[in-house]
Amino acid sequence: MTRLRRRTVYLLIFILVLFGFALWSVVPLDRNVLGREGLRLGLDLAGGSYLVYQGNLSDVEPGNRDELMDGVKGVIERRINALGITEPIVEIQKREGEYNIVIQLPGIADIEKAKEMVGLFTILEFREQDAAGNWTPATGTVNNETLTLTSRYFKENTDVAVDQYGKPLLVFEWDETGAQLSKQITTRLLGKQLAIYLGDEPLQGEDGHVIAPVVQAVIEDKGQIEGLSLADATELKDLLNAGRIDIPLGRWVNGEFESSIPLYERTVTATLGQDSIQKSIMAAGIGIVLLLIFMLVYYRLPGLVACLSLGIYGVVLLAIFKLVPVTLTLSGLAGFIVSLGMAVDANVLIFERTKEELRGGRSLGAAVEAGFSRAWTAIRDSNITTFIACIVLFWLGGTMGAFMVRGFALILFIGVALSMFTAITVTRTFLRLIVGSQVVTNPAAYGVTSVQTVRNTK
Amino acid sequence: MIDFVGQKRWFFLISWILVIIGIASLIISQIQLGTPLRLGTDFAGGTSMTLQFSPAVEQSQLREEMAKLGYSEATIQNAGEGSFIIHTQEITSDEAQALAEELGAELNSQVEVIDYYLASATVGAATARSAVIALIVASIAMLFYIVWAFRRMPKPFRWGSCAVIALVHDVFITVGIFSLLGLLTGLEIDALFITGLLTIVGYSINNIVVIFDRIRENKARGLSSDFAITVNSSIVETLGRCLNTSLTTLFVILALFLFGGATIHYFVLVLLVGVLIGTYDSICVAGPLLVVWERGDWSSLLPWAKTRV
Numbered sequence: 001m002t003r004l005r006r007r008t009v010y011l012l013i014f015i016l017v018l019f020g021f022a023l024w025s026v027v028p029l030d031r032n033v034l035g036r037e038g039l040r041l042g043l044d045l046a047g048g049s050y051l052v053y054q055g056n057l058s059d060v061e062p063g064n065r066d067e068l069m070d071g072v073k074g075v076i077e078r079r080i081n082a083l084g085i086t087e088p089i090v091e092i093q094k095r096e097g098e099y100n101i102v103i104q105l106p107g108i109a110d111i112e113k114a115k116e117m118v119g120l121f122t123i124l125e126f127r128e129q130d131a132a133g134n135w136t137p138a139t140g141t142v143n144n145e146t147l148t149l150t151s152r153y154f155k156e157n158t159d160v161a162v163d164q165y166g167k168p169l170l171v172f173e174w175d176e177t178g179a180q181l182s183k184q185i186t187t188r189l190l191g192k193q194l195a196i197y198l199g200d201e202p203l204q205g206e207d208g209h210v211i212a213p214v215v216q217a218v219i220e221d222k223g224q225i226e227g228l229s230l231a232d233a234t235e236l237k238d239l240l241n242a243g244r245i246d247i248p249l250g251r252w253v254n255g256e257f258e259s260s261i262p263l264y265e266r267t268v269t270a271t272l273g274q275d276s277i278q279k280s281i282m283a284a285g286i287g288i289v290l291l292l293i294f295m296l297v298y299y300r301l302p303g304l305v306a307c308l309s310l311g312i313y314g315v316v317l318l319a320i321f322k323l324v325p326v327t328l329t330l331s332g333l334a335g336f337i338v339s340l341g342m343a344v345d346a347n348v349l350i351f352e353r354t355k356e357e358l359r360g361g362r363s364l365g366a367a368v369e370a371g372f373s374r375a376w377t378a379i380r381d382s383n384i385t386t387f388i389a390c391i392v393l394f395w396l397g398g399t400m401g402a403f404m405v406r407g408f409a410l411i412l413f414i415g416v417a418l419s420m421f422t423a424i425t426v427t428r429t430f431l432r433l434i435v436g437s438q439v440v441t442n443p444a445a446y447g448v449t450s451v452q453t454v455r456n457t458k
Numbered sequence: 459m460i461d462f463v464g465q466k467r468w469f470f471l472i473s474w475i476l477v478i479i480g481i482a483s484l485i486i487s488q489i490q491l492g493t494p495l496r497l498g499t500d501f502a503g504g505t506s507m508t509l510q511f512s513p514a515v516e517q518s519q520l521r522e523e524m525a526k527l528g529y530s531e532a533t534i535q536n537a538g539e540g541s542f543i544i545h546t547q548e549i550t551s552d553e554a555q556a557l558a559e560e561l562g563a564e565l566n567s568q569v570e571v572i573d574y575y576l577a578s579a580t581v582g583a584a585t586a587r588s589a590v591i592a593l594i595v596a597s598i599a600m601l602f603y604i605v606w607a608f609r610r611m612p613k614p615f616r617w618g619s620c621a622v623i624a625l626v627h628d629v630f631i632t633v634g635i636f637s638l639l640g641l642l643t644g645l646e647i648d649a650l651f652i653t654g655l656l657t658i659v660g661y662s663i664n665n666i667v668v669i670f671d672r673i674r675e676n677k678a679r680g681l682s683s684d685f686a687i688t689v690n691s692s693i694v695e696t697l698g699r700c701l702n703t704s705l706t707t708l709f710v711i712l713a714l715f716l717f718g719g720a721t722i723h724y725f726v727l728v729l730l731v732g733v734l735i736g737t738y739d740s741i742c743v744a745g746p747l748l749v750v751w752e753r754g755d756w757s758s759l760l761p762w763a764k765t766r767v
Contacts, residue, residue, distance in 0.1 A: 044721065111551055112551065112552060251578055252580070253578060253579075253580055254580065261550075262576065263577070263578050263581055264575075264576065264577050264578075264581070265551065265574070265575070265576040266573075266574065266575045266576075267551060267573070267574040267575075268572070268573050268574075269570065269571075269572045269573070271570075271572065272508070272510075272572040272573055272721070275719060276719050276721055276722075279717055279718050279719035280714070280718055280719065280722075282717050283710075283713040283714045283716070283717040283718040283719075284710070284713070284714070286713040286717060287709050287710030287711075287712070287713030287714065288710065290709040290710075290713065291706050291709045291710060294702075294705065294706060294709065295706070298702065330721055330722055331650060331653065331722065331725065334714060334718070334722050334725065334726065334729075337710050337711075337714055338657065338707070338710070338711070338729065340710060341706055341707035341708075341709070341710045341711065342661070342664075342707065344703065344706040344707075345664070345703040345706070345707070348699055348702045348703050348706070349668065349699055349703075352696075352698050352699040352702070356695070374675075377671055378667065378668045378671040378672075381603075381604075381607045381667045381671060382663070382664035382665075382667045382668055383664075384603060385600050385603060385604075385660055385663040385664060385667060386660035386661070386664060388596060388599045388600055388603060388660070389596055389600075389656045389657060389659055389660035390660070392592050392595055392596040392599065392656060393592065393596075393653060393656050393657075395592065396588050396589060396591075396592040396652065396656075397649075405649050405650070405652070405653050408650075408653050408657075409653070412657065
């Protein structure tokens with residue numbers, strides 16, 4: 001018994017430390033903890049846009065597509081950053097040989113402008129400085145035609161190499177037209193800078209400086225750019241390779257490509273998001289208060305213990321959301337609230353069992369232990385089926401890029417897993433302490449009114 | 459002690475009535491709309507937008523104005539507090555904005571597009587296919603798990619099958635109710651509907667497993683040589699737990715339904731309906747079904763058939 005009690009005390013300390021840490025990390029909700037930002041809200045709660053495009057890759061060989069799409073992603077990120085949108089998320093999802101470009105833009109005011117920017121082609125342009133210091137397109141004449149030097153004229157073997165001192169180099173080759181243009185331009189600009197522009201923005205390195213190499217020699221077919229960091233060189237390589245071909249963004253409909261129309265588009269105003277948050281919080285509050293009252297009235301002392309462990313459950317769950325971090329969506333909030341209802345289930349199962357054992361005439365301590373061990377198989381089996389549903393839902397959510405479904409499945413999964421822990425560990429530890437300390441011994445406090453004094457003899 | 463198993467004919471009758479109403483609704487919907495359920499933007503494609511009017515306007519007025527502006531095909535759902543969810547053919551967000559302004563001018567009300575959503579029809583079809591696959595995969599996975607969990611019992615497959623039949627029955631009735639709501643109120647189902655369905659699949663199997671778990675325990679204890687009595691006392695013993703759990707879950711779901719706002723209103727409705735039916739079928743259908751199978755008393759599944767003496 002002493003060993004049991006010592007273990008219980010250790011567990012209590014562990015629970016209190018966990019609770020303290022969780023509480024410290026969630027309050028206040030928008031504070032940075034351990035390098036994590038505040039609770040992340042999905043677009044449906046924070047307001048913003050969600051766009052999914054497909055790339056028209058019919059002109060690209062299948063082997064080159066993966067790398068090319070990385071370049072496209074970089075191009076889109078740069079354009080969105082240029083719009084001044086904070087924390088955009090751009091992802092490439094590959095499925096059944098098709099590429100989806102998923103773009104999340106939080107809190108955007110002008111979606112049409114953003115779509116316009118995203119839909120621009122991916123060609124990069126070289127620019128030189130005129131007498132007034134303005135950057136103007138670097139042009140040359142080929143076959144009596146004035147052409148601007150762009151990434152269109154690169155061969156597809158642009159790559160990152162290393163010189164004899166171990167410094168990164170970007171090596172490239174021009175095609176026929178590119179070579180003629182490059183010869184004219186680099187002859188003219190010897191000793192001067194040549195900048196690379198995407199739309200109206202110059203490319204910048206990771207430290208924020210504009211990438212504008214000084215022309216050291218006349219470049220005809222082949223050349224190299226020195227002095228880039230490895231990260232900048234790699235990114236520039238991707239951008240230049242992606243910029244060889246126009247990759248229009250749009251969607252496929254029955255084998256036809258429709259340019260600049262997204263596959264999905266969702267825009268939620270910030271006011272609706274605010275409204276949803278307020279309403280969900282109010283609904284959750286009302287639901288939880290009802291639930292707690294019910295547990296207290298029906299189960300008395302164990303009900304109080306359940307309320308405490310539910311409180312710990314809620315705080316730890318919020319801490320997990322914040323530290324993982326899990327992006328909270330409206331459906332995720334619903335998942336959270338449903339998981340709260342389910343978290344009660346494990347407690348109810350245990351208490352009902354304990355009551356039965358008490359009615360059967362067992363001592364308080366034995367009844368609590370039997371309640372837990374007997375309820376365990378039911379808790380395990382029932383929660384595993386919920387896990388199966390969550391996993392299938394998560395997969396389903398991935399197949400269509402519907403973030404609502406994924407958010408729900410993920411949060412329900414985490415919630416149910418945590419509820420098993422709180423019911424088995426937290427509730428049990430509290431109950432053991434109360435029973436062990438013999439503060440409350442009256443069975444009525446455990447919701448049992450009539451104890452059968454005659455034991456079942458079988 | 460309440461005799462759940464003894465009343466099984468009545469329970470089966472109730473289930474049959476609900477299932478038949480569901481089938482009728484699915485068929486009527488198929489004839490009228492071309493699909494058994496009214497499909498929302500996620501599955502059918504098109505544009506869906508939520509318009510917030512202040513002051514609020516009547517749904518019938520809105521429908522009239524929409525028809526005048528050439529959107530007679532649009533489905534309009536009232537989401538409460540002056541907001542309406544409108545599903546039309548594909549229009550861009552600019553066009554949606556223009557449409558909203560025109561409606562506001564005609565109806566003398568301030569209007570804002572608070573939620574705009576566009577999905578291509580091809581993707582919708584793929585989503586619908588994935589959703590059906592997800593439901594089937596989940597059901598099979600759960601069947602296997604239950605067969606495994608009850609592997610020490612004689613005929614574990616029977617236990618798994620009874621649980622899944624009760625489950626399919628639960629899902630079918632919920633689908634039927636939503637098909638009916640689609641016909642009567644223009645309610646559309648979206649990806650969250652499938653999410654709700656899978657959640658109640660998880661939830662109601664949860665209940666069934668708890669009851670089966672008790673039957674397993676009582677049978678092992680040798681409670682009674684009569685399987686019907688074992689099943690019935692197991693149901694009665696777990697009744698408190700089943701009702702309490704459902705009640706606590708219903709508290710939070712009901713609060714979300716009443717106060718949770720328009721966006722998840724219908725999603726929560728799926729959960730609400732599903733939890734109610736899931737509670738009913740775990741208590742009144744799954745256990746009695748096990749008894750029917752054990753005794754080979756198949757005629758009692760058809761309440762209108764003559765009682766075998």
